[in-house]
Amino acid sequence: MTAVAAGSPIASIANPQPPVSAGRVFLALLRRDARVARRELPFFLIRTIMQPLLFVVVFGYLLPKMGFMQSDYQATLLPGILALSLMISSTQSVTLPMVTEFGWTNEIEDRLLAPISVDLVAVEKIVNAMIQGIIAAVVVLPIARLVMGPVAGFTFSHVPQLVVVVVLSASTASAFGLLLGVLINPQQIGFMFSLIITPMIFFGCTYYPWAGLDVLPWLKYAVLINPLVYVSEGLRAALTPSMPHMPLGAIIAALAFLTIVFTWGAIMRFRRRAIG
Amino acid sequence: MRPAIETERLRKVYPASGKSAPSSGGGHRASQTAMAADGSGIVAVEGLDLVVNEGEFLGLIGPNGAGKTTTIGMLTTRVRPTGGTACVAGADIVTQSVTVKQRIGVVPQRPNPDRSLDVWENLIFHAAYFGVSRKEAARRATALLERLEIADKARMKVDQLSGGQQQRLMIARALIHEPLILFLDEPTVGLDPNARNSLWEILRNLHSQGRTIVMTTHYMLEAGELSDRIALIDRGRLLALDTPANLKKQTPDGSLETFFIEKSGRRSDT
Numbered sequence: 035m036t037a038v039a040a041g042s043p044i045a046s047i048a049n050p051q052p053p054v055s056a057g058r059v060f061l062a063l064l065r066r067d068a069r070v071a072r073r074e075l076p077f078f079l080i081r082t083i084m085q086p087l088l089f090v091v092v093f094g095y096l097l098p099k100m101g102f103m104q105s106d107y108q109a110t111l112l113p114g115i116l117a118l119s120l121m122i123s124s125t126q127s128v129t130l131p132m133v134t135e136f137g138w139t140n141e142i143e144d145r146l147l148a149p150i151s152v153d154l155v156a157v158e159k160i161v162n163a164m165i166q167g168i169i170a171a172v173v174v175l176p177i178a179r180l181v182m183g184p185v186a187g188f189t190f191s192h193v194p195q196l197v198v199v200v201v202l203s204a205s206t207a208s209a210f211g212l213l214l215g216v217l218i219n220p221q222q223i224g225f226m227f228s229l230i231i232t233p234m235i236f237f238g239c240t241y242y243p244w245a246g247l248d249v250l251p252w253l254k255y256a257v258l259i260n261p262l263v264y265v266s267e268g269l270r271a272a273l274t275p276s277m278p279h280m281p282l283g284a285i286i287a288a289l290a291f292l293t294i295v296f297t298w299g300a301i302m303r304f305r306r307r308a309i310g
Numbered sequence: 311m312r313p314a315i316e317t318e319r320l321r322k323v324y325p326a327s328g329k330s331a332p333s334s335g336g337g338h339r340a341s342q343t344a345m346a347a348d349g350s351g352i353v354a355v356e357g358l359d360l361v362v363n364e365g366e367f368l369g370l371i372g373p374n375g376a377g378k379t380t381t382i383g384m385l386t387t388r389v390r391p392t393g394g395t396a397c398v399a400g401a402d403i404v405t406q407s408v409t410v411k412q413r414i415g416v417v418p419q420r421p422n423p424d425r426s427l428d429v430w431e432n433l434i435f436h437a438a439y440f441g442v443s444r445k446e447a448a449r450r451a452t453a454l455l456e457r458l459e460i461a462d463k464a465r466m467k468v469d470q471l472s473g474g475q476q477q478r479l480m481i482a483r484a485l486i487h488e489p490l491i492l493f494l495d496e497p498t499v500g501l502d503p504n505a506r507n508s509l510w511e512i513l514r515n516l517h518s519q520g521r522t523i524v525m526t527t528h529y530m531l532e533a534g535e536l537s538d539r540i541a542l543i544d545r546g547r548l549l550a551l552d553t554p555a556n557l558k559k560q561t562p563d564g565s566l567e568t569f570f571i572e573k574s575g576r577r578s579d580t
Contacts, residue, residue: 051488053412054441062438069435070426131426140422144432144483146388148439149412310324310380310389 059150060158066145067162071127082123082170086115087177093241094182109187109277112178113269114240117203119174120269121238121262124167124204125211125231128159132215133223136307146308156212156304160297163208168200187276195282199268202289206261209296216303238262243270245278261296264288312400314491314522315362315385319394322380322546323351354380356546357394362524364490367517369537369554370526373574377546378526379419382495385524386416399490412440415484419496421476423468429455429479430464433486440487447486454482458512474505481512492516494525498532510536530566534558540566544574 071078094111097103135142145155179185190196218226237257239247244267247254257263268289270279279285355377362368370378383389385398387407396403399413423432430451437447455461458478463471471479477497484492494513498506513536517523527533533540534554542550542557550557550573554566561568 051412053409056408058441059439062435062441065438066424066427066435069431073426139425140418140420141424143388143416143418143422144424144436145439147386147411147414147416148436149408149441150439151408309387310383 054149056150056154059148060154063145063148063150063155063158064162067158068165071162071166078123078127078166078170079173081126082119082173083177085122086119086174087181089115089118089241090178090181094178106186106277108182108185109274110243110270111241112182112185112188113273114238114242114266115178116171116175116273117238117262117266117269118235118240120167120171120200120203121207121265122231122235123170124163124207125214127166128163128208128211129215129226130223132159132212133218133220136216137220142308152305152308153301155308156301157297159212159215160205160208160300163211164201164204167204167207171200185274187274189273189275192272192275196269196272198286199265199272199282199289202286202293203265203268205293206289206296207265209293209300210261212300213296213303216300216307234260234262239266243267243278244280258288261289261292264292312364313361313397314364314366315360315396315398315524317358317360317385317394317396320355320358320360320381320384320391320396321353321393322355322377322384322389323353323392326351353546355384355391355543358543358546358548360541360548360551362522364522365517365520367513367523367536367538368525369533369540370524370543371528371530371533371540371570372526372543376543376574378543379495380546381543382416382493382524382526386414386493387411413490415487415489415492417477417480417484417492417494417497419499421473421480423476423479423483425468427468428464429460429466429468429471432468432479433482436483437486442487450486450488451482454485458482459508474501477501477505477509481509485516489521491522491524494523496526496528498527498529506532530570534566542570542573549573 090111093103094108094115098105098107132142146152148155179188214226214230237253238260239257240262244254244257244263247257264280264285267280268282268285270277271282271285358377358381370381372378380389384391384403385396387403387410390404398410401409401413403410423429424435427435433451433454434444434447437450438444442450451464452461455464458481460471460475460478460482463475468476468479477500481497484494498509501509510532513523513525517536525536537554539551539553540557541548550569557569558564558566561572
């Protein structure tokens with residue numbers, strides 16, 4: 035084995051190499067995550083499409099066809115399924131890697147040693163998860179629409195509202211995912227699905243509108259701690275506005291508030307995990 | 311000669327009930343540590359005053375749980391000091407941690423490559439984090455993989471590499487952004503003699519180029535062979551700091567092993 039000189043002369047402490055900008059490091063981190071996502075694209079698509087597709091086939095196609103569901107149920111279900119896809123994809127794309135990289139392999143270290151503050155490493159994880167969640171919703175929408183056929187009340191005429199709701203939903207879900215990822219240990223992943231993700235899905239107003247919970251008033255207010263409720267109701271307000279939904283202003287305020295709270299909590303915890 | 315590293319009363323106390331302190335030895339460290347006088351936690355490093363000059367090779371030795379890994383952790387910005395100050399490559403480790411990170415390379419004891427990327431990508435993306443252009447990163451990665459004799463593994467998943475090959479990848483990763491200071495935490499643990507000799511040669515070459523190197527080790531022979539000076543740490547305190555030759559002179563049989571045992575009261579892992 036011979037010398038390992040990398041070629042150029044060694045900089046000195048008196049004359050160090052110029053610093054790299056935080057923006058450039060941030061983009062390099064995003065490129066890394068995009069590379070990993072591209073490599074895992076088939077798994078990403080299966081993970082993203084399977085569950086919503088099965089729900090759409092059963093609840094959006096078979097049951098209405100059997101006459102067990104009214105046809106306008108599809109207008110309630112479609113935004114809920116999109117909300118579910120967006121929420122689960124965003125959360126999963128950051129939670130599981132964080133649990134593994136911090137808990138088992140410590141392989142996040144190369145990114146923690148990158149010349150950027152650890153807070154921005156955490157923010158990059160959120161941005162990457164947002165992108166994956168939005169892609170998931172974009173992939174699932176045409177598939178769901180295709181399986182369900184024409185959906186009464188479905189409209190694309192509220193684009194600005196849709197963009198705001200989708201971006202805020204993705205940021206809420208991604209920050210929530212990062213918070214989970216830095217809070218739980220690898221041994222607790224099973225608990226996470228049983229105690230957090232599954233109840234979140236079933237009480238997330240994905241399969242029924244929030245207004246429908248009038249039948250059980252205490253539950254109607256209890257589910258307000260669930261971020262998925264606002265994602266589902268937000269997509270209803272933007273895509274099927276003629277169906278019952280929460281006021282859009284309240285939804286946007288709730289999503290913005292949750293994004294801030296989850297991001298703050300996630301960064302605080304990320305710092306503690308990253309710096310001993 | 312400018313100091314590459316300068317610490318002043320550097321101190322780290324871990325909460326007694328919280329997460330355990332990092333231990334490169336992989337074992338329990340409690341027996342080698344002490345509770346803080348006020349009972350506030352476990353003292354890992356206590357009042358460390360240390361100066362490492364630019365271009366110097368410092369060997370850091372001490373028993374398991376002596377505070378070596380915590381010291382390296384603080385100097386590489388991954389552990390926040392409880393007290394004192396430290397300057398690494400001209401920047402404060404707390405207030406200028408990003409600058410410190412820009413100027414250092416770190417080889418961990420247990421290889422922790424990015425397992426979602428292959429060998430080549432590990433180097434290219436790491437270089438990108440440091441602002442190295444894609445073309446230059448490719449040039450450096452090719453040279454490093456060649457010289458570390460893992461060029462034929464470039465497109466392999468890192469899980470397919472042996473432990474020694476992963477350690478070489480860690481060395482390549484630590485060098486690809488051409489850091490001013492290289493930190494190695496027990497880099498030869500688990501390596502076979504051939505791989506260990508290869509790593510020694512690499513480190514000698516880097517040292518001869520003027521690179522500052524700080525390396526923790528349990529192998530006295532390794533510390534004596536490579537280091538300009540050796541620092542012995544135990545229970546978080548600096549017990550000795552001198553050239554290998556001067557340390558050997560302090561023992562009747564002229565061996566670093568004897569020096570280690572006499573000073574720390576314990577045998578090294580060799």
